[in-house]
Amino acid sequence: MRAIAYSATGDSSVLQLVDRDVREPGAGEVRVRVVVSGVNPTDWKARAGGRPGAATPFAEVVPNQDGSGIVDAVGEGVDGYAVGDRVWMFLAAHERPTGTAQEVTVLPASRVVHLPDAASFELGASLGVPALTAHRALTVHENGPDRLAPGALEGRTVLVAGGAGAVGHAAIQLARWAGARVITTISSPEKATLATAAGAHHVVNYRTDAAARAIRDLAPDGIDQVVEVSPARNAELNARVIANHGSISVYATDGGAEMRLDVRHHFARNVRYQFLLLYTVGDAPLAAAAEDVTRAVGDGALPVGEDAGLPLTRFALERTADAHDAVEQGAVGKVLIDVAPDASAPVVGS
Template sequence: MRAIVYSQTGEPSVLHLVERDVPEPGPGEVRVKVVVSGVNPTDWKARAGDRPGRPAAFPEVVPNQDGAGVVDAVGDGVTGLEVGDRVWVLLAAHGRPSGTAQEYTVQPAERVVRLPEAASFDVGASLGVPAVTAHRALTVADGGPSRLGPGTLSGRTVLVAGGAGAVGHAAIQLARWSGARVVSTVSGPRKAALATAAGAHHVVNYREGDTADAIRSIAPDGVDVVVEVSPARNAGLNAKVVANHGTVAVYATDGGGELTLDVRTHFALNVRYQFLLLYTVGAEAIAAAAEDITRALEDGELGVGEESGLPITRFPLERAADAHAAVEAGTVGKVLVDVNASP
């Protein structure tokens, strides 16, 4: 089988195509024939490391956490998954050398989730890190729901920073599906159109006018949940628009790694800052997210493509390095790698 691997950290050029034997699943594992592999910022950051030229975590690492395909073989003790099942894969390369940038990947059964027939493989490969992160961000609010579904966020206002990104896109769709009023901030007209296509009720261009005033005009009592990609840059804005007992759910550090808060303002409003990292969030939270995301897919949510607010840029497997470079360069939407031409 064909696989993309790297042995040391560095630029996308460290990725190269090799031929490998098809792996066999062990007890509790399944083998997935990968149709599409998804690329996230976490994938290129893992490949780049803290500096180039360092040995990778394993002698050869296959990158990419997310993907979608078909179960091809099942190990002993696996229940709930069968050969032929359409599935999406998450955290494939976490603590393992076997990501989704290869024709077959063997994964623990808990990292493989059934993909409803109505959802395409492109949708499946776009879930994983973005959708599970978005689910977690929407379920950590003070007094809010621990699960998502129709009506669970009714009466709440959610502010999604960067609604044209993959996590922002998933957060908009999941929040709206759950009944929230959704506001998103963006940096320009095209991204505004994407956030609107994803389902945001209101979109605010933060480069035009007073962003806080614009958000307060939509939500006079403040926003209940902020899904935050840039906490350092947006701390002042969030302090002006967050509601009493509001929550700022932080999932990334775009715009700086140090955050300064006005203590008195946040005291007065009983604000909760909740930081979240998918790799350490725990199996229970991931399993809950997978169940709720599956329900959303069954309801026709979490679509991808320009018309759904998440444009797709795709590359063949042999150009996986270009796919990583595209994500690193900030390509808007989702970058996918076509692995197998057919399931």
């Protein structure tokens, strides 16, 4: 089978198209014929490493955490999956040597999720890291809920920073599906169009609007939950708009790794800052998030594509390096790799 692999960290030129054997799934594992692989910022960052030429955690690494495909073998002790099932995958390469940038991948059954029949493979490959991160960000408020479903966030006002990004897009969709009123900040009219298409009720351009005043006009009682991509840049804004007992969920450090907070102000409002990293959050939250996200997909709440606010940029498997470069250079929307454009085609070597 064809796979993309690297044996030393560095720029995208370390990614090589190779031919590898297809292995049988072991106990507790599922083998999936990959149709679409999704690329996230963590994928190129893991490949780049701390410095070029550094050793990789395994002798050879196949990148990419997310993807979608069709089950073609099931290991001993695995229940609930059968050959031919359509699935989406997450954290495929976390603490493991092989991700989804290959024609066939074998991974623990706990990282494989049924893909509803009406959902496309491109949608399945766009879930994973973005949707699970968004779910976690929306379920850490001190007054709950810890699960999402229609009505779970009824009466809440959610502010999504960077609503045109992949996580922001998923957060808008999940929050709206769960009944929240959604405000998002963006940096251009083009991104405002995307955030609105995703389902945001209101958009605020933080570059041209008086953002805090605009948000306060929309939410006089304050923001209940913030989904934050840039805590350093937005700390002052969040302080000015957060409600009493509000929560600020930080999932990235865009704009700087350090921030300054007015401690007295946050004391007075009982504000909760919740930092979250999907890779260390634990199995139980991941499983709960995967279940809720799949329900949202089944309800039609997480569409992708430009009309839904998430443009898709696609590459063939042999152009995985270009896909990584696109994400590193800040491509708007979601970058996907078409591993097997014809889902019915056999995989050489299987």
